[in-house]
Amino acid sequence: MIQQQCLIQRLSDFKHHRRLAALALVLSLALVAACTDERQTGITTGNNANTSGAANEVTIYVSTDRVFSEPILRAYEQKTGVRVNAVYDTEETKSTGLANKLLAEKNRPQADVFWSNEPIRTLVLKKNVVLTPYDSPNAEGIPATFQDPENYWTGFSARSRVIVYNTNLVKPEDAPKSIFDLTDPKLKGQVAIADPRFGSSSFHVAALYAAIGDERADEFFRKLKANDVKIVPGNSVVRDMVARGEVKVGLTDTDDVNVALEDSQPVAMVFPDREGIGVPVMPNMVSLIANAPHPEAGKRLIDYLLSPEVERMLAQSEAVQIPLHAGVEGPKNIPPLASFKPMTLDYGKAADRLEDVSRRLQPILGL
Amino acid sequence: MLRLPSALPSARAITLGVAVALFLLLCVLPIIYMLGVSFVGGDGSFSVGNYRQLLIDARQRELLLTSTLLGAGTALLATSVGAPLGLLLARTRLPLKRMLRIAFIIPLVVPPYVSALAWILMTGSTGFVASWLGCDLLSAWTYSLTGAIIVLGTSFFPLSMLATEAAAWRVNGRLEEAGLLVASPGRVLWRITLPLIAPTVAAAALIIFVLALAEFGVPGLLRVRVFTTEVFTAFSALYDFGAATALAVPLLAVALIVGILAKLITGERLLATRRNLYPGLVLRLGRWRAVVLCFFTIILAASVILPLSALAIEAGQLERIIFALGTSGDAIFNGLYLSTIGATLTCALAVLLGYGRARSGARLRGLVDLLLIVIFAVPSTVVGVGLIGLWNRPGLLGAIYTSQTIIVVAYLARFVPVAALMLAASVRQIPVSVEEAAEVGGANWWRTFTRIVLPQMRTGLAAVWVVSFIFCFGELGATLLVAPPGESTLPVRVYTIIANTPPSEVAALALLQVGIILIPLALLGFFTGGERGVR
Numbered sequence A: 001m002i003q004q005q006c007l008i009q010r011l012s013d014f015k016h017h018r019r020l021a022a023l024a025l026v027l028s029l030a031l032v033a034a035c036t037d038e039r040q041t042g043i044t045t046g047n048n049a050n051t052s053g054a055a056n057e058v059t060i061y062v063s064t065d066r067v068f069s070e071p072i073l074r075a076y077e078q079k080t081g082v083r084v085n086a087v088y089d090t091e092e093t094k095s096t097g098l099a100n101k102l103l104a105e106k107n108r109p110q111a112d113v114f115w116s117n118e119p120i121r122t123l124v125l126k127k128n129v130v131l132t133p134y135d136s137p138n139a140e141g142i143p144a145t146f147q148d149p150e151n152y153w154t155g156f157s158a159r160s161r162v163i164v165y166n167t168n169l170v171k172p173e174d175a176p177k178s179i180f181d182l183t184d185p186k187l188k189g190q191v192a193i194a195d196p197r198f199g200s201s202s203f204h205v206a207a208l209y210a211a212i213g214d215e216r217a218d219e220f221f222r223k224l225k226a227n228d229v230k231i232v233p234g235n236s237v238v239r240d241m242v243a244r245g246e247v248k249v250g251l252t253d254t255d256d257v258n259v260a261l262e263d264s265q266p267v268a269m270v271f272p273d274r275e276g277i278g279v280p281v282m283p284n285m286v287s288l289i290a291n292a293p294h295p296e297a298g299k300r301l302i303d304y305l306l307s308p309e310v311e312r313m314l315a316q317s318e319a320v321q322i323p324l325h326a327g328v329e330g331p332k333n334i335p336p337l338a339s340f341k342p343m344t345l346d347y348g349k350a351a352d353r354l355e356d357v358s359r360r361l362q363p364i365l366g367l
Numbered sequence B: 001m002l003r004l005p006s007a008l009p010s011a012r013a014i015t016l017g018v019a020v021a022l023f024l025l026l027c028v029l030p031i032i033y034m035l036g037v038s039f040v041g042g043d044g045s046f047s048v049g050n051y052r053q054l055l056i057d058a059r060q061r062e063l064l065l066t067s068t069l070l071g072a073g074t075a076l077l078a079t080s081v082g083a084p085l086g087l088l089l090a091r092t093r094l095p096l097k098r099m100l101r102i103a104f105i106i107p108l109v110v111p112p113y114v115s116a117l118a119w120i121l122m123t124g125s126t127g128f129v130a131s132w133l134g135c136d137l138l139s140a141w142t143y144s145l146t147g148a149i150i151v152l153g154t155s156f157f158p159l160s161m162l163a164t165e166a167a168a169w170r171v172n173g174r175l176e177e178a179g180l181l182v183a184s185p186g187r188v189l190w191r192i193t194l195p196l197i198a199p200t201v202a203a204a205a206l207i208i209f210v211l212a213l214a215e216f217g218v219p220g221l222l223r224v225r226v227f228t229t230e231v232f233t234a235f236s237a238l239y240d241f242g243a244a245t246a247l248a249v250p251l252l253a254v255a256l257i258v259g260i261l262a263k264l265i266t267g268e269r270l271l272a273t274r275r276n277l278y279p280g281l282v283l284r285l286g287r288w289r290a291v292v293l294c295f296f297t298i299i300l301a302a303s304v305i306l307p308l309s310a311l312a313i314e315a316g317q318l319e320r321i322i323f324a325l326g327t328s329g330d331a332i333f334n335g336l337y338l339s340t341i342g343a344t345l346t347c348a349l350a351v352l353l354g355y356g357r358a359r360s361g362a363r364l365r366g367l368v369d370l371l372l373i374v375i376f377a378v379p380s381t382v383v384g385v386g387l388i389g390l391w392n393r394p395g396l397l398g399a400i401y402t403s404q405t406i407i408v409v410a411y412l413a414r415f416v417p418v419a420a421l422m423l424a425a426s427v428r429q430i431p432v433s434v435e436e437a438a439e440v441g442g443a444n445w446w447r448t449f450t451r452i453v454l455p456q457m458r459t460g461l462a463a464v465w466v467v468s469f470i471f472c473f474g475e476l477g478a479t480l481l482v483a484p485p486g487e488s489t490l491p492v493r494v495y496t497i498i499a500n501t502p503p504s505e506v507a508a509l510a511l512l513q514v515g516i517i518l519i520p521l522a523l524l525g526f527f528t529g530g531e532r533g534v535r
Helices: A002-040 A066-080 A097-104 A119-127 A179-183 A199-212 A214-226 A235-244 A254-262 A295-305 A308-316 A347-352 A354-365 B011-038 B058-091 B097-109 B112-123 B128-133 B145-170 B173-182 B185-214 B217-221 B228-236 B241-266 B286-315 B318-327 B329-358 B362-376 B380-391 B396-401 B405-428 B432-440 B445-456 B458-474 B477-482 B490-498 B503-527
Strands: A057-062 A083-088 A113-116 A154-166 A191-194 A230-232 A249-253 A267-270 A281-289
Touching (some): A057 A066, A057 A097, A057 A295, A066 A295, A097 A113, A097 A119, A097 B241, A097 B477, A113 A119, A119 A347, A154 A254, A179 A249, A199 A249, A214 A354, A235 A249, A235 A254, A235 A267, A249 A254, A295 A308, A347 A354, B011 B241, B011 B329, B011 B362, B011 B445, B058 B097, B058 B145, B058 B185, B097 B458, B097 B503, B112 B286, B145 B185, B145 B458, B185 B241, B185 B362, B217 B228, B228 B241, B228 B380, B329 B362, B329 B405, B329 B445, B329 B490, B380 B405, B380 B477, B396 B405, B405 B458, B405 B477, B432 B445, B445 B458, B458 B503, B477 B490
Parallel strands (some): A057 A083
Antiparallel strands (some): A113 A281, A154 A249, A154 A267
16 A cells, blocks of 8 residues: 555656656757847847957946936947947945956956046056056047056046036125135035045046045045035036035036036036146046957957047037047037147046055044 | 646646756855855865954954844834825725835835935935025934944835735735724734734835845945955955855844844644635724824825935936937836736745745744745845856856846845745735645645636735836846846946936936836736735
8 A cells, every 4th residue: 555655656756757857858949049039139148258259249347327328339230330349337325346257257357438527437447457458549549648658548538627606695606715724614505516435536536546645635535524524426416416405516427417518407617726736637548358258349449439520429428528638629618639738648647546545544534 | 735646746746846946056155155155265276264353353343233223214114104104094084095006115115225325315414404494413323323223124015015015915904804893993903913914014024124234335325334344355356256255144043033133932823714705893093083093194295205305406307318318218118028027036936935835834924934034134235246256157047147137146146035025924824724625625726726816815915016017127236247248227227327417426326217018007906916905
C-alpha cells in the first residue's frame, strides 16, 4: 500500500518536473526573444563590445540638459546617418550622475563618448582612468585654457556661474557685483546657493578654493553662513526662490537664469568678479572613453561636437552658451568671452580640490 | 504534513528552491557585491578603512538621529491616518467606496518630491497661504522636520490604508460573530479585530519607516539635513563606491533595530482563518457618520485636493500638459509596460517567498523578515551600482544588461523584499490544514497552491500588485543608473528634462505622471477587487 502511494507520488513529481522544465524553457525562450528583439531595434547589445569599431552607431552619455543636447545629436544623425544612442542625465540635482555609471562600467565600457556640462566630473573620470586621449582637429581655435594638454578632454561652449537677483526687490545698481558682496549684512537671510557638494556649485567652490587659498575661502563661507545663507538642493531651486521673491539674490548658472528670463520672471543676472578674481566660466567637456565599443565613430562625434556649427547652435538655443571658437556669434544678453577674465586657468587643479573642499565645507556650512 | 520518502525532490521543494535562488541572485547578490567593494582599500587589498570613520563625529550622529526621527514621525503619522481609513473602508457601509479608495491612493502616486514642491507652493514664505493672509505664518513650519514629516506622512499613508484594509478582510468573521454574542461591537473591534490585524499594520508602518529613511529629495527641499544625503554625497561628490556603501550600513542598522522593536511589540498572532465570505463585524456608524465623513474630507483635502490644485494652478494652461504628453509617448509606454512586467514578476516571486517563509519554523521566519526589511533599506543607488558590477559582463548577462530587461531586474532587486514582506501576512493566515486536506484528497502541490492557496490570498495579492506597480513606475534611483541608451521610463524622462524647465512645466509634467499611472489603476479598481466585504 505504502509502496503504491510512493509510486504515485513519484509519478506525480515526475509530471511536475516536466511542467517546471517546460516553464523554464518558455521563460528562457522569452528572455532570448527579448534580447534578440533589442538587437534588431539597433540598441547596442555589446556582445562583442570591444571589437565592432566600424559600426554605424555610436553611444554617448550626456550630462548637458537633454532639452539642449538632444536636438544637437538628432542633427548629427540627420547629417551623417549614424545612429546616436544617448543616455541623458543631469548633474543639476543630487542625481548620482552618469559619472557613476561610467565608473561602474569601467571594466566593460558601453559608452564611446562622454559629454559633460561642467569640468569636475570629466576630471574625476580622467583621474580614475575611464578616459583615453583624443586630439580632435576641430579643437584648433579653442583657447588653450579650455583644452587638456594631455588631450583627455576638450572644452567647448561655456556657461558661467552668475549672481541672480529679483528685479522687484533689488535695483540694478544695488545688485552684488562680486560673490564676496553676498556676505554683506544687508543681505542677511536673503541669499540662496545650491548645495556646494553637488553639480556646478561644487565646481564653483572648488575653483574658489584653488584661486584664493584655503584661509580666505574658509573665511568667506563662515561669513556666508553667519549671514544665514539658504542652502538648497539645486541651481534651478535657487532661481525659482529668487523669482518668487523668497530671497533677493542667489548663485546659479547662466542657462538657469535664461529659462526664467524667457518665462518673463522678474530676474536679472550679474557676471560676478569681472574686476577681481575673475568670472567662474564652465565649459562643456567632451571625452573619448577608454576601450570604447566604437572608438572611430566616437571620434567623429567628438569632431562634430567641437565644430563651430555646434557652438553656434548652443549659443542660439535657450542654453545661451558662450562659444569658445573665435568668430562664432555669441548669445544675446551674455558678454563675449574676450570681454572678461575667467577665474580658472587650470581645471585640473580645481578638480583636485573637490573631495577635500566638500569635506571642509560640511562643518562650516552645517551640511 | 503527509509526505512519503521520495528519491526525487518534490515539486514544492523545486519551486521554492528556484524562488529562493532567484531572490539571492537578484536581491541579495548585488548588495553582497557592494559590501565586498566597501572592504577593498585603495591598493586593492582587504581594508576596513571605509568603516573606521563611521559615526565618530557628532555631526553624523546628529544626522542619523534626524533621519530616524523623520522615519518614526512619518510612520506614526501615516499609520494614524492610513489604518483608520483602511478599517473604515473594510468595515463600514459607505457610498462611493471604490472611488474613495482610488482617490486615497493618489498621494502614493505623486512623487514625494513633487508633493514637497506643492506644499512649498502652498505654505512657503511666498506661497498661496501667505499671499492670501498677507503675512507669512507657515514658512518656518514648512521648512522644518515637522514639515518633512507631514509631506512624507501624507505621501505614504495609502500603504497603511491598503494593508489594513486587506488584513481586515482576512479576519475570520466567525470569531467576530462569536464575540458579538457577548460583547459590544466596540469591544469586539478592540479585542478581536484590531489584535488580529496589528501585525500587518505594524509591517506597513515598518515599510513606511524605511521609505522615509531612504528619502533625501524631500528633506533637501525642506532644508532638513538627513543622514541619507551622506550616502549620495559619497557617490556624487566623492565618487567613492566603497565609502558610499559603508555609509549605508548605519541606515541598515537603524532599519534592523526598528524591525526588531516592531517584532517585539506586535509579536506574531497566528490565528488561521478560513476563506472569508463575509465579515462578522460591520461597524454601524450611526451618529458617527458625520465625524467619519469629516475625517475623510480633511484627509482628502490635505493629501489630494490641495496639492494637486496647487500644481494645477502653477501649471497654468492645459496646453503645457498636452505638449508634455505629446513628446513623452515612448517613455509613457515603456514605463507602463516595464512596470506591469516588473510588478507581476515581483508578485510572483514574492508569493513564493512569502509562502516559503510562512511554512518555515518560527525562528527562521523572524530572521527572514528582518533580512527582507534590511534589504529594502539599501539605498537605490547602491543597488544600481551593484547591478552594473554584476550584470555588465560578456555573454547572456551582458545581453540583458544592454537591453531594457535590466530595468525589470532593477525593479525586482528593489521591490521583491518589500512585496514578500507585505504578502507574508496574507499567507500566514491560510491554515496548513487546507493544504493537507487537498493533499489527502489527491491534489498535487502545484494544484493545491494555485487552486487553494493563491485564491485565498487574492485581496492581499491585488493590494501588493498595485503597490509594486506604483513603486516600479516611480523607481528612479536604480533605473537612472542601469537604463540602456534609448528612451527610458517616464520618471527618468521627467527627471532628465525638469532641471532646466520653469516650475510651471515641472508641475505640468508631475500632473501628467500622476494621470498616467492613475488611469490603469482606476480601471483595475473598477473591474476587480472589492466584491467581498462590505460594499
